[in-house]
Amino acid sequence: MLDLKFIRKNPDLVRAAIAKRGVDFNLDHLLDVDDEWRQKVFTVEQLKNTRNTVSEEIARLKKAGENADEKIAQMREVSRSIKKLDEEIRELGEKLQGLLLQIPNIPHASVPEGQDDSDNVEVRRWGDPPQFAFEPKNHWEIGEALDILDFNRAGKVSGARFNFYKGLGARLERALINFMLDQHVTRHGYTEIFPPFLVNEDSMRGTGQLPKFAEDMFKVEGRDLYLIPTAEVPVTNYLRDEIMDGELLPLKFAAYSGCFRAEAGAAGRDTRGLIRQHQFNKVELVKFTRPEESEEELEKLVHDAEEILQLLKLPYRIVVLCSGDLGFSASKTYDLEVWMPGARKYREISSCSNFTDFQARRANIRYRPKPKAKAEFVHTLNGSGLAVGRTTAAILENYQQEDGSVAVPEVLQPYMGGVKRIEMP
RNA sequence: GGAGAGAUGGCCGAGCAGGUCGAAGGCGGUCGCCUGCUAAGCGACUAUACGGGCCAAAACCCGUAUCGUGGGUUCGAAUCCCACUCUCUCCGCCA
Numbered sequence: 001m002l003d004l005k006f007i008r009k010n011p012d013l014v015r016a017a018i019a020k021r022g023v024d025f026n027l028d029h030l031l032d033v034d035d036e037w038r039q040k041v042f043t044v045e046q047l048k049n050t051r052n053t054v055s056e057e058i059a060r061l062k063k064a065g066e067n068a069d070e071k072i073a074q075m076r077e078v079s080r081s082i083k084k085l086d087e088e089i090r091e092l093g094e095k096l097q098g099l100l101l102q103i104p105n106i107p108h109a110s111v112p113e114g115q116d117d118s119d120n121v122e123v124r125r126w127g128d129p130p131q132f133a134f135e136p137k138n139h140w141e142i143g144e145a146l147d148i149l150d151f152n153r154a155g156k157v158s159g160a161r162f163n164f165y166k167g168l169g170a171r172l173e174r175a176l177i178n179f180m181l182d183q184h185v186t187r188h189g190y191t192e193i194f195p196p197f198l199v200n201e202d203s204m205r206g207t208g209q210l211p212k213f214a215e216d217m218f219k220v221e222g223r224d225l226y227l228i229p230t231a232e233v234p235v236t237n238y239l240r241d242e243i244m245d246g247e248l249l250p251l252k253f254a255a256y257s258g259c260f261r262a263e264a265g266a267a268g269r270d271t272r273g274l275i276r277q278h279q280f281n282k283v284e285l286v287k288f289t290r291p292e293e294s295e296e297e298l299e300k301l302v303h304d305a306e307e308i309l310q311l312l313k314l315p316y317r318i319v320v321l322c323s324g325d326l327g328f329s330a331s332k333t334y335d336l337e338v339w340m341p342g343a344r345k346y347r348e349i350s351s352c353s354n355f356t357d358f359q360a361r362r363a364n365i366r367y368r369p370k371p372k373a374k375a376e377f378v379h380t381l382n383g384s385g386l387a388v389g390r391t392t393a394a395i396l397e398n399y400q401q402e403d404g405s406v407a408v409p410e411v412l413q414p415y416m417g418g419v420k421r422i423e424m425p
Numbered sequence: 426g427g428a429g430a431g432a433u434g435g436c437c438g439a440g441c442a443g444g445u446c447g448a449a450g451g452c453g454g455u456c457g458c459c460u461g462c463u464a465a466g467c468g469a470c471u472a473u474a475c476g477g478g479c480c481a482a483a484a485c486c487c488g489u490a491u492c493g494u495g496g497g498u499u500c501g502a503a504u505c506c507c508a509c510u511c512u513c514u515c516c517g518c519c520a
Contacts, residue, residue, distance in 0.1 A: 008480080009480075009481095038476070038477095041475075041476055041477095041489085042476060042477065042488095044489085045475095045476065045477085045488060045489045045490090046488080046489090048488085048489060048490085049487095049488060049489075051500075051501080052488095052489090052501085054500075054501090055444070055500055055501040056444075056445065056501085058444080058500055058501075059444040059445075059500095059501075060444090060445085062444085063444085068500080071500070072499095072500045072501095073500085074500080075500035075501080076499095076500060078500085079499085079500070079501090372454085372455075372471090375473090
């Protein structure tokens with residue numbers, strides 16, 4: 001959510017940002033509603049003022065044993081008007097909020113202009129795609145042949161877009177979770193968090209999943225609970241409605257969680273394999289920073305995430321999203337894309353974003369720059385570090401051998417009880 | 426799930442037979458005075474949001490709102506009524 005005062009003062013700047021994203025939004029309408037709202041607030045506050053002062057007079061009169069009937073009758077009228085105006089103001093306020101929530105964050109100046117993902121700009125590449133003396137397989141073929149992934153039985157038990165990890169497959173997934181967390185916690189200075197996987201509607205609104213993306217969520221029937229689509233939701237909301245000491249910033253959290261997505265808009269896409277599941281594992285990195293340090297912290301966040309890929313020796317590239325492909329709340333986003341030999345292309349494995357004060361304003365997360373100073377909104381950032389299922393898929397494909405086995409990346413072997421290779425059954 | 430108790434400012438804690446209560450008192454904090462140093466003591470100040478004064482900001486001033494949340498009664502609600510949420514204690518259930 002943008003600052004209403006900022007919009008009032010910089011309407012042209014906001015209009016330009018909306019245009020850069022290619023979004024259709026009538027800012028003048030919002031400004032009109034705001035005008036009307038402010039007028040009514042002004043009027044009703046004056047009425048409340050007379051009510052308050054006259055009520056005091058009534059108290060004085062009554063105490064003196066005098067008659068106050070006339071004033072009481074007057075105030076009855078005033079109260080009626082107040083009630084009516086308050087109702088109108090409430091409606092206007094809701095309308096204003098609704099409009100305000102539709103405005104996306106302002107893209108950072110360094111974000112390239114563009115329509116869609118084809119306009120994203122590659123920043124750098126690391127590692128060379130492996131050369132195979134045979135036709136590389138897709139990870140689901142490899143996993144099923146090794147009997148470590150079972151999509152068919154998951155179909156029976158849960159439905160499409162679910163999966164059983166089995167044996168060394170399950171162990172590989174678990175090894176990756178532990179490896180990533182250990183890396184971020186012990187080497188990159190993040191605090192480990194194990195969050196709830198179900199959150200209430202206020203939290204979903206705080207990070208911007210609601211109201212706009214309701215159809216992407218799983219909701220628990222009859223309860224105010226949603227399955228989280230990412231640990232970003234509980235971890236960012238962890239500090240909702242709080243003011244923290246500026247000296248504590250930046251705060252850095254690393255959280256493992258299951259992630260649950262309805263994938264309503266993705267029918268027919270990536271129907272096979274681990275790429276797009278209703279449930280997947282992810283280690284998420286979340287930061288709360290001072291405004292002036294968020295740009296630098298985004299770069300560090302990307303480095304923390306890509307180091308995992310480097311240690312796993314998985315080739316990847318990094319792209320910066322163009323204005324048209326940028327997520328609603330983000331001001332700037334880097335995607336990490338890992339090389340998938342089966343599909344012969346790079347696939348997103350992490351998305352690292354700076355949300356500036358956009359989420360913080362919505363979720364009301366503030367800090368005090370100095371002990372007595374006025375509280376300001378923090379900047380929030382987050383990024384996958386990494387999506388675990390997709391990492392497993394990337395390992396299966398990049399480390400596959402001609403005989404159908406899969407080598408275990410060296411850094412994971414200690415997490416796999418020394419297993420160096422996943423062999424055919 | 427059943428029974429009971431509770432939710433007030435940064436914290437503790439009064440007020441709860443409706444009127445001058447943004448809210449006593451204390452702690453903590455800031456500034457000043459005093460003092461060889463320290464401790465103690467004295468005095469003042471010490472919430473947030475929104476609107477307006479002021480479509481340059483800050484400061485300042487005025488107003489409004491805020492005593493868990495939402496509604497109701499009333500000229501007037503921290504105080505009365507209703508619903509909900511959360512916390513605590515006991516019982517039951519459960520990994």
